[in-house]
Amino acid sequence: MKAVANEHLKKWIEEMCLLCQPKDVQIIDGSDEENKQLIQKLIESKTLVKLKRPGSYLARSNPEDVARVEDRTFICSKSSENAGPTNNWQEPAEIKTKLKGLFQGCMRGRTMYVVPYLMGPYGSPYAKGAVEITDSPYVVVNMRLMARVGKRAEEALGNSEFVKCLHSVGRPLAADEKDVSWPCNPKETYIVHFPEEREVWSFGSGYGGNALLNKKCFALRLASCMARDEGWLAEHMLIISVTNPEGEKKYFTASFPSACGKTNLAMLSSTLPGWKVECVGDDIAWMHWGKDGRLYAVNPEAGFFGVATGTSMKSNPNAMKTIEKNAIFTNVGLTDDGDVWWEGMTDVPPQHLINWKGEEWGQAAVPTEKAAHPNSRFTAATSQCPVVDPLYEAPLGVPISGIIFGGRRSTTMPLVRQALSWEHGVFLGASMTSETTAAAKGEVGKLRHDPFAMLPFCGYHMGDYFAHWLKQKVSGRKCPEIFYVNWFLKDDSGKFLWPGFGENMKVLKWMCERIDGKTKGVKTPIGIRPEAQELGCHPQLLEINQESWKKETKDLESYFATFGKKLPQELLEEQKKLQKHFECC
Ligand code: GTP
Ligand code: SPV
Ligand code: MN
Numbered sequence: 203m204k205a206v207a208n209e210h211l212k213k214w215i216e217e218m219c220l221l222c223q224p225k226d227v228q229i230i231d232g233s234d235e236e237n238k239q240l241i242q243k244l245i246e247s248k249t250l251v252k253l254k255r256p257g258s259y260l261a262r263s264n265p266e267d268v269a270r271v272e273d274r275t276f277i278c279s280k281s282s283e284n285a286g287p288t289n290n291w292q293e294p295a296e297i298k299t300k301l302k303g304l305f306q307g308c309m310r311g312r313t314m315y316v317v318p319y320l321m322g323p324y325g326s327p328y329a330k331g332a333v334e335i336t337d338s339p340y341v342v343v344n345m346r347l348m349a350r351v352g353k354r355a356e357e358a359l360g361n362s363e364f365v366k367c368l369h370s371v372g373r374p375l376a377a378d379e380k381d382v383s384w385p386c387n388p389k390e391t392y393i394v395h396f397p398e399e400r401e402v403w404s405f406g407s408g409y410g411g412n413a414l415l416n417k418k419c420f421a422l423r424l425a426s427c428m429a430r431d432e433g434w435l436a437e438h439m440l441i442i443s444v445t446n447p448e449g450e451k452k453y454f455t456a457s458f459p460s461a462c463g464k465t466n467l468a469m470l471s472s473t474l475p476g477w478k479v480e481c482v483g484d485d486i487a488w489m490h491w492g493k494d495g496r497l498y499a500v501n502p503e504a505g506f507f508g509v510a511t512g513t514s515m516k517s518n519p520n521a522m523k524t525i526e527k528n529a530i531f532t533n534v535g536l537t538d539d540g541d542v543w544w545e546g547m548t549d550v551p552p553q554h555l556i557n558w559k560g561e562e563w564g565q566a567a568v569p570t571e572k573a574a575h576p577n578s579r580f581t582a583a584t585s586q587c588p589v590v591d592p593l594y595e596a597p598l599g600v601p602i603s604g605i606i607f608g609g610r611r612s613t614t615m616p617l618v619r620q621a622l623s624w625e626h627g628v629f630l631g632a633s634m635t636s637e638t639t640a641a642a643k644g645e646v647g648k649l650r651h652d653p654f655a656m657l658p659f660c661g662y663h664m665g666d667y668f669a670h671w672l673k674q675k676v677s678g679r680k681c682p683e684i685f686y687v688n689w690f691l692k693d694d695s696g697k698f699l700w701p702g703f704g705e706n707m708k709v710l711k712w713m714c715e716r717i718d719g720k721t722k723g724v725k726t727p728i729g730i731r732p733e734a735q736e737l738g739c740h741p742q743l744l745e746i747n748q749e750s751w752k753k754e755t756k757d758l759e760s761y762f763a764t765f766g767k768k769l770p771q772e773l774l775e776e777q778k779k780l781q782k783h784f785e786c787c
Pocket of ligand 2: 410485
């Protein structure tokens with residue numbers, strides 16, 4: 203084992219070796235040679251299949267381990283009050299005892315990988331160092347694409363404290379036991395956060411947000427707590443620039459729940475001549491106030507872990523180009539010529555392939571099973587995106603002019619509106635609701651509250667989180683304008699009313715014009731909306747249905763009540779105002 207310089211790290215590795223009892227330890231340096239060896243090992247263990255695409259591989263997970271598991275995810279702050287009503291909580295000392303039992307000897311027969319990494323651009327004052335200890339080489343090769351991993355990250359740690367992320371697939375190997383291609387332990391899965399200690403302990407899953415602890419566990423759940431303490435914002439948001447035909451550029455962030463369109467908006471290919479979108483990030487934004495009173499966003503990640511299903515040259519050509527090489531695909535179909543395929547990738551499916559479960563798939567065989575799992579994913583570096591913004595690694599971030607909220611709603615929520623004030627905008631974020639998707643285990647298509655798209659990712663009391671957002675408005679600061687969109691309205695036959703994707707450019711254009719004061723907009727009780735002809739859309743897309751809204755605000759009343767005294771007065775007032783309006787007419 204190579205020596206590590208950081209004293210805290212040295213001590214932690216020793217402790218974790220004693221606890222997990224791995225066969226050996228490897229400190230990840232991030233080199234190409236090291237990656238080659240890991241890939242080789244993953245091919246030998248049949249975790250990865252080499253693809254025709256240069257430098258690209260396919261993984262098939264255990265069918266029980268295909269998405270985030272929200273009911274196994276815990277925020278174990280010292281007091282349950284701090285986790286709040288939207289999080290699972292357990293007494294920290296008790297759950298740690300339980301976890302220590304699970305981790306005891308859990309890496310037997312496996313290598314323990316020590317992965318130093320940095321979230322945020324190198325040289326950024328906002329970047330934060332962390333280390334993930336994992337027994338999954340699949341996690342290591344993915345993190346290498348999604349985060350800044352290895353020697354340089356280790357150097358950036360210096361001798362300071364860092365965020366500790368411990369992960370195991372939870373399946374020790376006996377001396378003569380043959381490994382499976384996707385080791386995991388779905389019956390004993392725990393994703394546990396200790397916000398005060400800045401630690402994550404994850405056991406039993408090898409998939410996505412459960413195992414790549416840099417992403418949702420650190421950059422959102424722990425970072426949201428850091429942001430609360432330090433006065434900044436850690437958000438489930440994409441970051442883009444929008445440039446008009448005159449060459450004027452504005453940056454936006456947008457927060458939509460999981461599998462509700464962030465990656466697609468982040469790489470939008472414009473249908474409006476002269477207008478373009480460039481990408482800073484597709485999932486997470488860390489935002490700080492600059493000396494000039496503006497809000498600046500950095501993308502803490504260095505890559506994408508995007509939904510593959512539905513991605514095509516028609517819907518998202520820039521994503522397709524991003525994954526032409528050096529990509530890892532998880533739970534997609536394998537075609538006979540060694541390439542990938544998923545539902546929606548092409549109009550005509552291949553005659554035959556091996557599906558995500560490793561079974562024969564085609565016209566005759568297993569017709570009911572999908573080729574790809576609905577939550578199948580691709581992993582690729584941000585630098586490979588053909589529309590990456592020139593400032594995507596700017597150490598101080600990019601200045602944000604607009605913040606967009608939105609969800610997946612087949613009814614009620616119009617295509618777009620603008621908040622009437624910062625407080626109203628925070629109210630819009632707090633009142634977000636969305637139909638559930640395959641990104642998390644559980645029922646799909648069920649309407650639920652998902653404030654700020656942070657329901658599964660806020661590391662503290664949601665009421666305090668709302669208050670933290672309201673507090674951002676102080677004199678001398680120029681708060682971004684806030685908007686709320688819904689790309690997912692459907693007609694009675696279940697067809698989408700709005701074409702979406704590249705056409706969303708029209709909505710972004712309207713936002714830019716509102717920010718510049720170039721268009722007036724129509725004021726309504728739920729916000730300022732465009733004229734239908736400005737977007738060239740059917741008026742139905744901008745309609746406010748009194749009955750639906752009456753129901754909506756009534757439901758919000760009971761939802762807000764779940765936060766008790768922690769619900770900020772300003773939000774209650776916004777809700778009451780709306781309720782009064784829809785009840786009286
Ligand atoms: P996470 O990575 O889970 O956070 O998801 P995401 O928010 O990045 O969602 P993504 O962009 O991957 O989109 C998820 C699904 O929504 C895909 O099936 C897309 O095809 C679909 N989608 C995205 N944008 C649009 C749109 O404008 N209109 C419609 N109808 N569907 C969209
Ligand atoms: C999400 O579910 O919001 C994702 C995928 O971005 S995962 O990394 O699995 O959390
Ligand atoms: Mn996400």
